[in-house]
Amino acid sequence: MTEEQMLTGSIRNNTAAQDAFYQRFSPRMLGVCYRFAKNREDAEDMLQEGFIKIFSELHKFRNEGSLEGWIRKIIVHTCINVLKRNKKFSETVDIVYATDFYSNADLVPSILQAKQIVECIRILPLGYRTVLNLYAIEGYSHKEIGAILEIGESSSRSQYTRAKAMLEEVLIKKNIVEKNQFKNNFGKTTVVNL
Amino acid sequence: MEKYNNYNGFENFLRESVEDFRMIPSKKIWHSIYNNMHPDKKWPSITICLLILGCILFADVANNIDISKNTIATNNNAAKVITKVAIVNNNTLAQAKATKQYLNVGTENVGTKVEKITNLINSEKLNANLIIDELETKSNIEVIENLNEDVKPAYVFENTKMKSTIKSSHAEFLVEDDKEKTNSKNVTELKKVVAKEIEKKQTLLAKLNESKEATKVSSKIINTSKSSSNVSYYLTPSYGYRTLVNKNTGDNFNGNSSSVAFANTANNITTDYKIMQDKAALNLELGVAVAYNIAKNIRFKIGAQANYTNFVSKVSALGHPTQTTLSSAVVQNEVRSSIYATAIGNATLNRSNIQVSLPIGADIVLLGNEKIKWYAGASIQPTYVVNNNAFVISSDSKYYVYEKSLQRKLNFNTAVETYLSFKTESGVIFNVGPQVRYQILSSYKKMYNYSEKLYNVGIKIGISTSF
Numbered sequence: 001m002t003e004e005q006m007l008t009g010s011i012r013n014n015t016a017a018q019d020a021f022y023q024r025f026s027p028r029m030l031g032v033c034y035r036f037a038k039n040r041e042d043a044e045d046m047l048q049e050g051f052i053k054i055f056s057e058l059h060k061f062r063n064e065g066s067l068e069g070w071i072r073k074i075i076v077h078t079c080i081n082v083l084k085r086n087k088k089f090s091e092t093v094d095i096v097y098a099t100d101f102y103s104n105a106d107l108v109p110s111i112l113q114a115k116q117i118v119e120c121i122r123i124l125p126l127g128y129r130t131v132l133n134l135y136a137i138e139g140y141s142h143k144e145i146g147a148i149l150e151i152g153e154s155s156s157r158s159q160y161t162r163a164k165a166m167l168e169e170v171l172i173k174k175n176i177v178e179k180n181q182f183k184n185n186f187g188k189t190t191v192v193n194l
Numbered sequence: 195m196e197k198y199n200n201y202n203g204f205e206n207f208l209r210e211s212v213e214d215f216r217m218i219p220s221k222k223i224w225h226s227i228y229n230n231m232h233p234d235k236k237w238p239s240i241t242i243c244l245l246i247l248g249c250i251l252f253a254d255v256a257n258n259i260d261i262s263k264n265t266i267a268t269n270n271n272a273a274k275v276i277t278k279v280a281i282v283n284n285n286t287l288a289q290a291k292a293t294k295q296y297l298n299v300g301t302e303n304v305g306t307k308v309e310k311i312t313n314l315i316n317s318e319k320l321n322a323n324l325i326i327d328e329l330e331t332k333s334n335i336e337v338i339e340n341l342n343e344d345v346k347p348a349y350v351f352e353n354t355k356m357k358s359t360i361k362s363s364h365a366e367f368l369v370e371d372d373k374e375k376t377n378s379k380n381v382t383e384l385k386k387v388v389a390k391e392i393e394k395k396q397t398l399l400a401k402l403n404e405s406k407e408a409t410k411v412s413s414k415i416i417n418t419s420k421s422s423s424n425v426s427y428y429l430t431p432s433y434g435y436r437t438l439v440n441k442n443t444g445d446n447f448n449g450n451s452s453s454v455a456f457a458n459t460a461n462n463i464t465t466d467y468k469i470m471q472d473k474a475a476l477n478l479e480l481g482v483a484v485a486y487n488i489a490k491n492i493r494f495k496i497g498a499q500a501n502y503t504n505f506v507s508k509v510s511a512l513g514h515p516t517q518t519t520l521s522s523a524v525v526q527n528e529v530r531s532s533i534y535a536t537a538i539g540n541a542t543l544n545r546s547n548i549q550v551s552l553p554i555g556a557d558i559v560l561l562g563n564e565k566i567k568w569y570a571g572a573s574i575q576p577t578y579v580v581n582n583n584a585f586v587i588s589s590d591s592k593y594y595v596y597e598k599s600l601q602r603k604l605n606f607n608t609a610v611e612t613y614l615s616f617k618t619e620s621g622v623i624f625n626v627g628p629q630v631r632y633q634i635l636s637s638y639k640k641m642y643n644y645s646e647k648l649y650n651v652g653i654k655i656g657i658s659t660s661f
Contacts, residue, residue, distance in 0.1 A: 013641065018231065022224055027216035034217055044223050051227050114215040117208065136205040137212060164204060177207070 003067060011059050022051060025068065029075045035121055035133050036079035050078035076138055080148055083130060113176060120170050128163030135160050241576055244552055248496045251486060422487045424660045426497075430629055432652020434477035434503045436545075436637075439645045475544075477650050478502045479631070483553065485658070491559040499553050499575065501607075501631075503648050504546030507585065507594065543594060547582030547637075551575040551607055560612075567615040569627075575607040577633075584637070587644060600642045606634040611654055623658040 001009075001020045009017020030047050037043035054074050061070055121129055130149065134140040135156070142160070146153040171177045483497025555573025562568050584601045585594040613627025629652055636645040 013231070013639070015228070015232065018228070019224070022227065026219050026223070028214075030217040030219045031212070031215040034215075035212065040217075043217075044219055047219055048223050048226050051223075052230050055227070055231050114211055114213075117211045118215050121208075121212075132208075136208045139209075167208075168204065 007058065007061070007067065010055060018055060021055075025071050026051065028068075029071065031118070032072060032075050033079055035118055035137070036076075036083060036130060037122075038126075042082070046079045046082050047075070049082065050075040053078060072138075076134070077148075080130070080134075083126065084149070116174065116176055117171070120167060120174065120176070123170070124163055124166055127159050128166060131156055131159045132163040132167065136164070241552065244496070244554060244576065248484075248552075251484070251494075251496065424485050424623070424658045426483045426485060426495075426625065426656045426658040428479075428481055428483070428625065428654055428656030430479035430631075430650075430652045430654040432477045432479065432629070432631070432650040433474045434648060434650040435472075435474040435505050436646050436648045441643055441645050472505060472507045472545075475505045477504060477652065479650070479652070479654075481553065485557065488556075493557050494555075495557060495571070495573065496552070496554050499551045501549040501551060501577070501650075502546065503549065503650060504544055507543040507545060543585050544583055545585055547584075547601075548580045549577045549605070549607075550580055551577040553609065555609070562615070565617050567617075568612070569615060569625075570610075570612045572610045573608070575609060575631075577605045577607050579603050579605065582637075586638065586642060600638045602635060602637060602639050605637070608632050608634055613654060615658070621660060623660075625654070625656040625658060627654055628652070629654040 006017050006021040010021045033043035033046040037046055054071055131145055134145045142153045142156040145156040172179050479501045481497055481499030483495045485493045485495040487493045553573040553575040555571055557569045557571035560568045560570055582601050584598050586597045586600055588595055609629055609631040611629035613625045616624045631650045633648040
């Protein structure tokens with residue numbers, strides 16, 4: 001079934017088309033949710049909510065960009081909404097999270113690199129993790145992040161800086177990246193010693 | 195988004211690393227999404243549950259009826275037994291008196307000792323005790339003839355012995371010690387027998403008391419079940435119409451406005467489409483329901499019902515097929531159909547459908563006595579649309595198009611009613627009162643631009659019988 005057929009069929013509430021649509025996009029979108037979520041169950045809840053929204057809004061898709069990009073945007077917004085329901089982002093960064101971070105870092109499994117990196121991202125404190133996901137991976141600006149998370153732009157920047165430092169630290173510790181890898185190649189990253 | 199323009203190596207590394215990261219979601223996620231997207235598909239399971247509930251209720255009611263009948267039979271048997279006891283007791287008491295009289299015939303010498311025995315017999319109601327074992331199956335005569343083997347020899351012996359003694363010689367009976375001893379032995383044996391029979395009698399009396407208790411309990415059951423359930427057959431002639439709302443604009447559609455017509459001529463469809471008029475029409479509802487009293491003034495009801503609903507649209511007809519589009523609420527200006535041909539001249543579109551439904555609800559007694567009661571009731575009715583003539587409005591609001599595929603097959607109706615109930619002497623109850631029925635979901639599927647909800651106002655007439 002082509003993407004066009006899936007799209008048209010899903011809009012017409014065709015079960016087979018919706019099933020194909022879901023099977024096509026859900027694995028990657030669950031990966032996105034998993035980066036934001038606390039655990040797999042939460043990620044699946046986000047995915048479920050996101051796809052319900054996608055199917056109900058699918059008729060609004062205008063073919064102006066890629067379908068996957070449009071879906072991803074809805075999924076990301078759903079993840080943020082779910083997180084916002086449970087937590088105020090302005091209150092998420094504190095010393096407790098930093099302590100937890102170091103204790104959890106040893107638990108990261110040494111498997112495939114993508115999985116390892118995702119797991120490293122997931123052990124970051126909620127606020128750091130969310131900002132890092134939105135900025136570094138999803139490509140949102142700090143201004144947009146500030147608006148989405150209802151925090152200041154500067155707060156978004158500072159949280160990202162700390163998140164980045166923490167993540168680099170753990171990536172190096174797990175031998176996923178070499179020390180000074182980014183510094184040598186690109187010269188813009190500073191590892192903050194926490 | 196900044197589209198990664200300002201990113202350095204770290205961000206690029208992260209993004210590229212996690213780009214292909216995928217996880218397989220568990221199957222339950224898709225089921226949840228599917229159920230959310232297709233709520234209609236839940237109907238079969240809901241309907242099955244309701245049917246099972248109805249069957250359980252029916253089985254419960256039916257079982258209660260059987261229990262009542264059995265209890266009545268048991269009571270009758272118990273009554274027969276009690277009657278037999280009474281008859282037998284009377285007869286045996288008469289027998290005892292006769293025996294006493296017989297024993298008293300003779301000399302006064304014998305009389306003193308014989309009197310003791312007779313008094314003993316009378317005081318313990320010996321004869322009744324001897325017969326009690328045989329109460330249920332045998333007549334009084336048979337009982338006497340088939341006395342307990344332990345009792346019979348002594349009893350018969352006593353009688354024959356006394357008889358022969360009295361007949362042969364009074365003096366001899368008094369003087370001879372052996373005979374006196376024999377009588378003495380007989381008295382002792384008779385006392386033993388009496389003791390045994392008293393014990394048996396007590397056992398039987400206990401059983402009879404249990405039977406009386408059972409009778410009381412079963413009477414209560416009978417009294418309760420008599421009025422706990424009834425079955426009603428009803429019909430409701432009504433007038434039916436609809437509400438029609440454009441989901442995109444939220445505007446109510448007035449069926450008598452000039453905005454929609456069927457189009458009248460081939461060349462002049464834009465100037466003369468003011469003729470269309472929607473009018474209410476006669477509808478009918480037929481059904482059967484079982485009501486079960488769950489409290490003094492409240493009863494639960496469940497049933498099956500068929501609805502014929504319709505209203506008419508008087509329109510001008512096209513003289514030839516034409517093509518038009520149907521707006522979809524999902525995709526703008528999606529072409530659904532359609533070519534529709536009619537005869538030239540005015541036409542009447544009969545917008546009818548036939549539904550079968552499963553009303554479930556409750557009635558409350560507002561006022562009344564044994565003869566007349568005033569009820570208020572409500573029900574929810576899962577409905578399946580068996581057949582319909584579906585005419586939908588085209589995107590340009592100029593045509594009605596016959597498009598059956600947009601019709602929703604499963605729906606919900608709700609009904610509220612109030613009625614008076616008259617009970618005749620024969621036990622048949624007549625019900626009559628107004629009813630309003632409203633369709634909860636639109637007649638059309640979600641993708642159609644308009645939401646149509648049918649409603650009916652009518653008079654419900656029915657008869658009920660208790661069971």
